[in-house]
Amino acid sequence: MNLPVILCIDDDPHVLRVILRDLKDKYRNEYRIIGTTSVKDAFVTLLDLRNKGEAVAMYVSDQRMPEMEGVAFLKQAIKFFPEAKKVLLTAYADKEVAIHAINELRLDYYLIKPWDPPAEKLYPVIDGLLEAWQLNYRPKFTGIKVIGFQYSRLSHEIKEFLSGNLVPYQWVDVQITENSEEILTLNKLELKDLPVIFFADGTLLIKPDIKQIAEKTGLSPELKNEVFDVVIVGAGPAGLAAGVYGASEGLNTLLIERHSPGGQAGTSSRIENYLGFPAGISGAELTTRALTQAKRLGVQFLSPAAVIKISNHQGYKKLMLADGRCINTRSIVLTTGVEYRKLEVNGIEDFTGAGIYYGSATTETMACKNKEVYIAGEAIPPDRRQCTFPNSQVMFT
Missing domain, CATH: 3.50.50.60 (FAD/NAD(P)-binding domain)
Structure with missing residues (x-):
């Protein structure tokens, strides 16, 4: 798992080098310290970190920047990581702005430049803020995330393919998962774009087909031989x-x-x-x-x-x-195995993978919790029916 990030931004390269140096001297083993002089680059970095599922513990931002003032930057930055602590770097003349930001932005602290020596004027402040952040920090899943609608055929096909190929992923139902639409908004996506897959490297695919997913996850590699001794189908x-x-x-x-x-x-x-x-x-x-x-x-x-x-x-x-x-x-x-015999009912294809499943698909088990479940064919022994679908009313036909 990657270390939580402390993001620093200051348009003055000299000041940025100093703050990065001081923070790395003390926190490099517990946090990843990154910095930039560009507001635009900072937002690109934040989006990438959010898509990867990483965590930002703290923002350290200068107030007087030509692209955007520090307070305005922090207002936008907290949309990516709302729990991150916010520190503003100010000159003495900006003290009133910083005090106002404490009330308006819930600014956690402001540091008046210079903060020398850091052992007295920097580290005690940062220590306290990071300790407070750690109290509520829960590492997030950093692998593949699938965001979509529960009763979507394409969402079901993607989940079934990933689970069937033993690829770990996190399913996010956009209709019931808290704050699920935030990541769509940050990536300028709409509900009509779902399902969307976010990969561990921060890239994403919109309404992908199975071949695209296989190529991205390395399941469809280039073959190493021109002629094989044996091919098993x-x-x-x-x-x-x-x-x-x-x-x-x-x-x-x-x-x-x-x-x-x-x-x-x-x-x-x-x-x-x-x-x-x-x-x-x-x-x-x-x-x-x-x-x-x-x-x-x-x-x-x-x-x-x-x-x-x-x-x-x-x-x-x-x-x-x-x-x-x-x-x-x-x-x-x-070794081609078997094919499921499909129900011959008019219109069933419209709902296959979107509420109707074959083989008691494990990818949909949790979606059946507290629901009425109808099963055609008694494939599950009576003593295991409620274990298979917990808290659900199961009816067999």
Whole structure:
């Protein structure tokens, strides 16, 4: 996890160097000290930090700056990190402005330049403010964040793809999550732009397709071989096992999955009839172990990718993918698994992934809390129904 940030801004490079030096001398081990002479650059930095999910503990701003006065800057800056402490650097002549800002802006402190020696005039002040900030500081999730509407088909597809491929993410329902629209406003986004994915590096994708997400998260890499010894189509338990066996024998092995590894078993909350796990194991854990083992042995993994055609060419098998890529191999193993049988009801496609789900999708479990849940087909034993959907009224048909 990155250290909390202390952001300093002063249009005078000499003063900025001094404040950065003094703060780094005392706080470099607990905080990341950054500075700029430009208000514009400061706002760009703040937006980037907010999108990454990082924390700003304190603003230290000069009052007299040509682009924007310090008080005005702090008013805008607190929109990004409202809990950050606010310190204003002033000359003696600006003392009245600083006192006014205490009431108007809830300014935490003002420092009259110069603050020499810092051990007496700087550090005691900063220590107290940072201690107060730490009392309410709760580290935020810094990975992938998906912001959208609960009953959105595209939001569901994104969540299902990420969870199925064992990519950690945080789901933010814009309708019920507190302050969820703040990050949209800061990035000049509107509700019509949802769903939006924010990545750990601060970049974002608006209404992305699965291929874009796969490329961004490294799930669709460039292949290292022109010809493979064996290509396995389907990454359920059988496909993953075949990949481990092939790679362990020294074969150049490629595993292709149309959606996510683990197959139907990967979505199971508990598997109790799999060889080698007498106490049972979750589908996610089984998939993680198998995929880690396969990659450690050298299996290349391609997902999402769909094979649409297989043909022979000069003694090799050729697999044509839906995205236009062609893969050559000496042998093919098909472990394509099963397809869910869909309900044949008029209009059901309009709600699939937006209130109607197949396979008791784990990505939607928490959304069912305190709701009425209708299940077609008694796949869940009676003694586990309320555990699966806590505090929900479950009806089976």
